[in-house]
Amino acid sequence: MLKRIKKWLGLEMPRPVVPNELWDRIESGLPFLAFLTVSDRLRLRELALDFLADKEFHGAQGLELTDEILLGIALQASLPVLNIGLEAYHGWVGIIVYPGDFVIPRHEVDEAGVVHSYDDEVLGEAWAGGPVLVSWFGGHHPIGVNVVIHEFAHKLDMANGEADGFPALPARMSRRDWAAAFTPAYEKLCAQVDADEMTALDPYASENPGEFFAVASEAFFETPGQLRDAFPAVYDQLKSYYGLDPAAGEAGLRAEPDPHRGAT
Known part of the structure; x- marks a missing residue:
């Protein structure tokens, strides 16, 4: 359903309707959304659909991007900009979703000029001017640890330079x-x-x-x-x-x- 959003919007067709049962099921896994007012939660749903229409999602390592994954990420990514606006995320389009944590090769040069290479196991990463990489664990994570909000906060931080x-x-x-x-x-x-x-x-x-x-x-x-x-x-x-x-x-x-x- 949601994969057709861009096509529908490009044809100036009505915005796709997401059933309330689907919203409710996804939001039940994001209990902190209950801290919002009812009107803000409804605005967040609309902003999440705009976010999905504006960004391109890719599943890594064979991960199939279901409606639940797409909406779950979109809701969390849109929350920080609910009153700032999606324009804060301009200049890039890609979001890569991994089925769990993943490894990024790193290269660092020490004070003596020696290059050290190592593999860094991470949950997410935001690249300046590039995509956001996030892990997905079925929507569940320890309280106070939110990979999506974390990486999109970095994107806001990078809007005026480095994080x-x-x-x-x-x-x-x-x-x-x-x-x-x-x-x-x-x-x-x-x-x-x-x-x-x-x-x-x-x-x-x-x-x-x-x-x-x-x-x-x-x-x-x-x-x-x-x-x-x-x-x-x-x-x-x-x-x-x-x-x-x-x-x-x-x-x-x-x-x-x-x-x-x-x-x-």
């Missing part, structure tokens, strides 16, 4: 305020990792400021209350940048009465 943790900010935001929030948070996390302490974010965020932004973005959408408690200034900056407040939605869900409580 350095400073994406292009809207006019309402200040680069100085961004740095004042992110720099001490990154340094704090690095110190916690060095001291082998428990961290509110995946320790991988200590790799560099670009990874900190991507990991913090994962947490912003998946475990927003935890991020807000640990790094409130970072949460506030991401709230302004993404134009969403998922922690409020999460708190609202937790405050809802349990319909089964007291039942006999």
Whole structure:
């Protein structure tokens, strides 16, 4: 069904209709979408269809791209730009989906000029000006680890250059305020990792400021209350940048009465 979207749009035919049962089944595997308002969830569905019409998907290692995979990735990739717009993803079209983690050959030159080659096992990677590579594990992943959101946060970061943790900010935001929030948070996390302490974010965020932004973005959408408690200034900056407040939605869900409580 979804593979015909571009053809239909090119012929100016009506947008394909995705059954609610299919949306509901896919979204049930993405519980953090419940932090959105009803109107935002409906807007996200529409944006996901626009995303699918704009990008080209390829299954690697024989992976068959089902409607569930395509919609699942599109929903997650569209979430960060729900209030930014798909134009933030301009300049590239390819998304390569692997059936699990995969290996990328690396080559590094040390200070003596010696080239070291090795295989890097990864879950995803975003290439500047090129495609996004993501692994797919049937839509399931540990809470707070979201490969799709992570890699598409890198794409937002790369829109104004390298992935350095400073994406292009809207006019309402200040680069100085961004740095004042992110720099001490990154340094704090690095110190916690060095001291082998428990961290509110995946320790991988200590790799560099670009990874900190991507990991913090994962947490912003998946475990927003935890991020807000640990790094409130970072949460506030991401709230302004993404134009969403998922922690409020999460708190609202937790405050809802349990319909089964007291039942006999």
